[in-house]
Amino acid sequence: MMGLIILVGIFQSWNVALSIFNMCLISAVMTMGANVQWGYAGLINFGLMGYAALGGLAAVLISVDPVEEAWRAGGFDILMCLWLIIAMIFIIRFILKHFEKTKIRTYGIAGIIIAGIVIIRITSESGIEAIEAVNPATTGFLGGLGLPIVFSWIVGAFFAAGLAFVVGKVALGLRADYLAIATLLISEIVIAIIKHEDWLARGVKNVIGLDRPVPYEVNLQEAEWFINLVTKFNSGKLELISNIADKQAALNQLVIEGSSVFVKLCYSGLFLIVVIALLIVTQKALYSPWGRMMRAIRDNEEAANAMGKNVVKQHLLIFILGSAIVGIAGAMLVTQDGLFTPGSYRPMRYTFLIWVMVIVGGSGNNFGAILGGFAVWFLWIEAAPISLFLINLSTVGLPETHELKVHLTESVPYFRYLMMGIGLLLIMRYRPKGILPEKIEIK
Amino acid sequence: MDFLNAIILLLNYIFVPALTYGSQLALGAIFVTIIYGILRFANFATGDMMAFGTMVTILITWYFQSIGISLGVLPTALLAIPFAIFFMIGYMLFVDKFVFRYYRVNKSPPVQLAMVSIGVMFVTQAVVRIIIGPSDRRFFDGEKFIIKAGEFKEMTGLNEGLAIKSSQVLTIFITLILVSILFWFLNKTKTGKSMRAYSDNEDLALLSGIDPKRVVMITWIIAGILATIGGALYGLDKSFKPFTYFNNMLPIFAAAIVGGIGNPFGAFLGGYVIAFSEIFITYAYKKFFMYILPESMEPETLVQLLSTDYKFAVSFSILVIVLLYRPNGIFKGKVL
Numbered sequence: 194m195m196g197l198i199i200l201v202g203i204f205q206s207w208n209v210a211l212s213i214f215n216m217c218l219i220s221a222v223m224t225m226g227a228n229v230q231w232g233y234a235g236l237i238n239f240g241l242m243g244y245a246a247l248g249g250l251a252a253v254l255i256s257v258d259p260v261e262e263a264w265r266a267g268g269f270d271i272l273m274c275l276w277l278i279i280a281m282i283f284i285i286r287f288i289l290k291h292f293e294k295t296k297i298r299t300y301g302i303a304g305i306i307i308a309g310i311v312i313i314r315i316t317s318e319s320g321i322e323a324i325e326a327v328n329p330a331t332t333g334f335l336g337g338l339g340l341p342i343v344f345s346w347i348v349g350a351f352f353a354a355g356l357a358f359v360v361g362k363v364a365l366g367l368r369a370d371y372l373a374i375a376t377l378l379i380s381e382i383v384i385a386i387i388k389h390e391d392w393l394a395r396g397v398k399n400v401i402g403l404d405r406p407v408p409y410e411v412n413l414q415e416a417e418w419f420i421n422l423v424t425k426f427n428s429g430k431l432e433l434i435s436n437i438a439d440k441q442a443a444l445n446q447l448v449i450e451g452s453s454v455f456v457k458l459c460y461s462g463l464f465l466i467v468v469i470a471l472l473i474v475t476q477k478a479l480y481s482p483w484g485r486m487m488r489a490i491r492d493n494e495e496a497a498n499a500m501g502k503n504v505v506k507q508h509l510l511i512f513i514l515g516s517a518i519v520g521i522a523g524a525m526l527v528t529q530d531g532l533f534t535p536g537s538y539r540p541m542r543y544t545f546l547i548w549v550m551v552i553v554g555g556s557g558n559n560f561g562a563i564l565g566g567f568a569v570w571f572l573w574i575e576a577a578p579i580s581l582f583l584i585n586l587s588t589v590g591l592p593e594t595h596e597l598k599v600h601l602t603e604s605v606p607y608f609r610y611l612m613m614g615i616g617l618l619l620i621m622r623y624r625p626k627g628i629l630p631e632k633i634e635i636k
Numbered sequence: 637m638d639f640l641n642a643i644i645l646l647l648n649y650i651f652v653p654a655l656t657y658g659s660q661l662a663l664g665a666i667f668v669t670i671i672y673g674i675l676r677f678a679n680f681a682t683g684d685m686m687a688f689g690t691m692v693t694i695l696i697t698w699y700f701q702s703i704g705i706s707l708g709v710l711p712t713a714l715l716a717i718p719f720a721i722f723f724m725i726g727y728m729l730f731v732d733k734f735v736f737r738y739y740r741v742n743k744s745p746p747v748q749l750a751m752v753s754i755g756v757m758f759v760t761q762a763v764v765r766i767i768i769g770p771s772d773r774r775f776f777d778g779e780k781f782i783i784k785a786g787e788f789k790e791m792t793g794l795n796e797g798l799a800i801k802s803s804q805v806l807t808i809f810i811t812l813i814l815v816s817i818l819f820w821f822l823n824k825t826k827t828g829k830s831m832r833a834y835s836d837n838e839d840l841a842l843l844s845g846i847d848p849k850r851v852v853m854i855t856w857i858i859a860g861i862l863a864t865i866g867g868a869l870y871g872l873d874k875s876f877k878p879f880t881y882f883n884n885m886l887p888i889f890a891a892a893i894v895g896g897i898g899n900p901f902g903a904f905l906g907g908y909v910i911a912f913s914e915i916f917i918t919y920a921y922k923k924f925f926m927y928i929l930p931e932s933m934e935p936e937t938l939v940q941l942l943s944t945d946y947k948f949a950v951s952f953s954i955l956v957i958v959l960l961y962r963p964n965g966i967f968k969g970k971v972l
Contacts, residue, residue: 237747363960369747370678371897374889375959378952381886389945541761541882545680545754552751607765614758618735621752 194567201575208450211457213574218464219526221566223543224550225471225559226518232557232631233484234511235491239373240360242543243380244516246387246535247356248349248523253337253394253533255345256404260336263327263392268335270320271392274313281309324392334395343406346467346524353520354513356383361512365505377540388535401532407459413452420444423451460529467525468563471518475559487511546573549617555627564629572616576609637794642927644796648785654915655908656804656873659811662907663866664888666818666900667859673835673898674855675740677749681757683885686867687878688727688760689860691768693720693868694775694876701777709779711803717868725860731756732856740852757882764878773876776803803873814865815904818858822900827854835898886948887914890955896965906966910951918944 198217202210223241230236285302292298325333364375388396413419424431427447434440478484490497490504498504527533546569554565581602588598620627664682671679679685696716706712735756739749782805785797822828827850834841834851842848867881874880887910895906920938929935942950958965 363956367959367963369745370750371893371959371963373747373750374678374893375956378886378890378955382949382952385946385949389943545758548751548754549758601766604766604769607762607770610758610762610765614755614760614762617755617758618752621748621755622738625748 194564194571197571207454208457211454211461213571215457215460215464215529216574217567217570218461218468219522219529220547220550220570221468221563222464222471222522222525223519223547224554224562224566225468225475226515226520226522227547227551228515228554228556228559228562229475229518230512230515231551232562233479233487233491234508235369236365236508236512236515237369237373238376238512238515239540239544239548240376240380240383240516241519241547242538242540243376243383244353244356244519245523245526245543246380246384246538247352248345248520248525249527249533249538250387250394251349251352251520252342252345252403252524252527253400255337255340255348256342257337257400258339260327260332260334263324263332263335266323266327267320267392268324270317271324271335274317274320277309277313277316281305321390321392329398332395333398334392334400341406342404342528343463345528346521349520349524350517351520353523354517357513357516358509360516361509365508365512377544380544381540384535384538387538394533394535397536399532399534399536403527403531403533405531406463406528407456410449410452410456413455414448419452419455420448423448426451464525464529467521471521472559472563479559546613549613551627552617553620553627555629555631557631558627558629561627561629561631565627568628569613569616572612573609576612577605580608580612581605638927641794641796642924644794644798645924645927648796648798650912650915650919652798652800652804654912656807657915658908658911659807660866660870660873660907661884661888661891661911662904663811663814663862663869664884665891665895665903665907666815667862667866668888668892669895669897669900669903670855670862671859672892673900674831674851675736675749677746677753678889680750680753680885681760682863682888683882684757684760684764684878685724685728685859685863686870686884687764687876687881688867689720689724689864690867690871690876690881691764692723693717693864694768694773694871696720697775707778709802711776711778711806711872713775713868713872714806717865720868721861721864724864725857728856728860728863729853732852761878761882768878770878773871775876776872778802801873803869807869807873810865810869814862818900831855883948887951890951893955894958894965896967899965899967902965902967909966910954913954914947914950917941917950918947 198210198214201213223245226244227238227241230238284305288298288302288305324335327333360376360379364372364379367375387394390396391398394400408416424444427444430447431440431444434443486497486502487507489500490502490507494504550565550569551562552565553569554563555561584598584601584605588595588601591598624630664686667686668679668682671677671682693713693716696719697711697713700706700712700716705715707715735752736749739752779802781799782802783798783800785799788798789795820828822832830841830846831851831854833844834846834848838848841851870881870884888907891906891910892903893906894909895902895904897903918940920940922935922938922940925933925935925939
């Protein structure tokens, strides 16, 4: 796999190769999250998209500087609403604990929820309007805390874990395919909220220019040490050029290229740390007594239950853990892109593609998950050039302007779906356990 | 008079659109539910199969238009649908033979079949986009309106107009006919009864000599008919865009589950439940209240429960509530 990426580096460019590599790392983290749920415990979670988006939201809320004007305009209303929601939850909990289950109680709770929503809408409306009116072209939202963005990786995990707690409480009792549909639909609700609550993170207006944990290219290009570094690396190449002006131009070019490669390398380093840390933790967990228990629950729920294992609690726990990992990946993704675009969260890309990675790589095997993330993302990106090559090869006899050839060349981007689908079907048929199947050591 | 105006307003903006949208969802939901009841898996390729059927319809419509065949006031697509259905049935049987049958014979768990259907979804989506492209296509021709808003105002002398598109009437009409035939088939004919028996208890059905291959084949044939007609009607009423079809899978699932998955009648009603609640909750009632309330009590805000951005979220929330309180759906599921 690494060899393939290096080949891309040699034939296309190191920039492309590194950006593929970084996305592969992020995909690997997401896949590990899904693998913890599906491979360890057999829980099917089609809501990955929602958790990834929450991770991204965390990145925005942590790193952006607070918009003080907006806080003055409507912060009070929003805080009031937050308190109202918390109060509502506590009242409902209180009722659930202290009253017998009757029809009156059910209707009462429904009434409280409806009344609460109406009150929240009334209190929040003016505040939201005021916040969105503050300089709508650039801010129009409350902003964040102004902390370094790397913190958001942890916060994103907590956000996703919080959502997973609620979803798990609601939906985990359902049987497998219901659970798949329910989680998918809940994640759509989450995306709808992020998209349309502009005061939170600007909604579809996107947040751009997030802080970076690594240096900016522009700064690097002016830094003395970096130019020296590039000169040192390319001394052989530069010595061949005798003309001083040409030499300077070549050096400039090299510095510009080198700076973006350097930035990507920094990201790769950060992501690699996360991937390796997660790999160690998940590997340890897999072979621990806890991992054995999860497998026992997965393979025979009733027997595990009879042995005194709390299946419901363990399911909830692993659902939260897996979702938290996906949340980290979501935050990493936004960190790398430097922008948060709620409109880009689509189930095709963030749920089904990740599931293809899990299935192809091998469920229940962490190395399989990483391999799946790498292989599938690589194919996803390189599918277009590969299919273009194949189209040119198969239509070589046709003239350039032939209708079929033009049509096929135009629809090259969609061949990646075809490849994914056929790949998934083949793997499901001939290697249902994935490329690297689960290995269980019995000592 | 004001009262009549208010009713016409609701008819025009809520009732007619919701009935149309509900019919389109209902066809899809019955498709999902029949597959679930007999083949026992959640078919994630639903939306894309419908897109495929619509694409074939569009291609045949274009062919007819190019050689000058048309139905006059009715859209040409109606003529193309039967041919598209034949093609689609072929496609369904092809997919079943080369993909799903292997897992059915091996008695794979439903989750695995659902995963396989995701593979089918990817492939179908790719094929649709490669053949017809991802852009918006309109293929409606013929008379567009049955009643225009202006004509209605003149006719009745009311302030509010009522516009009824012919595609809306066609959708409702065809859905009702199709669903009646389907229920007649399932309840009265021998084949239909054998399908219901198979859905209810596979082993018992096999014991009583029902041929599973035949049941499965007929299921796919019905699925092909429903997918083509449901998709084509949606495309006629709105427009054809592969991505919208993929997204429609979600409210369709919601409708099927709300109605009790595996129960076609529940799915049929579930479609309308989802459609009506989506439109009821996101409609701004300001004008309605302006008509029925005295002037002093007129509302100042839009009187909208949720903004239209949350249209999809409404149906999903209903689904979550139903799953919580009645996991089997409003009508008990798992009986075809």
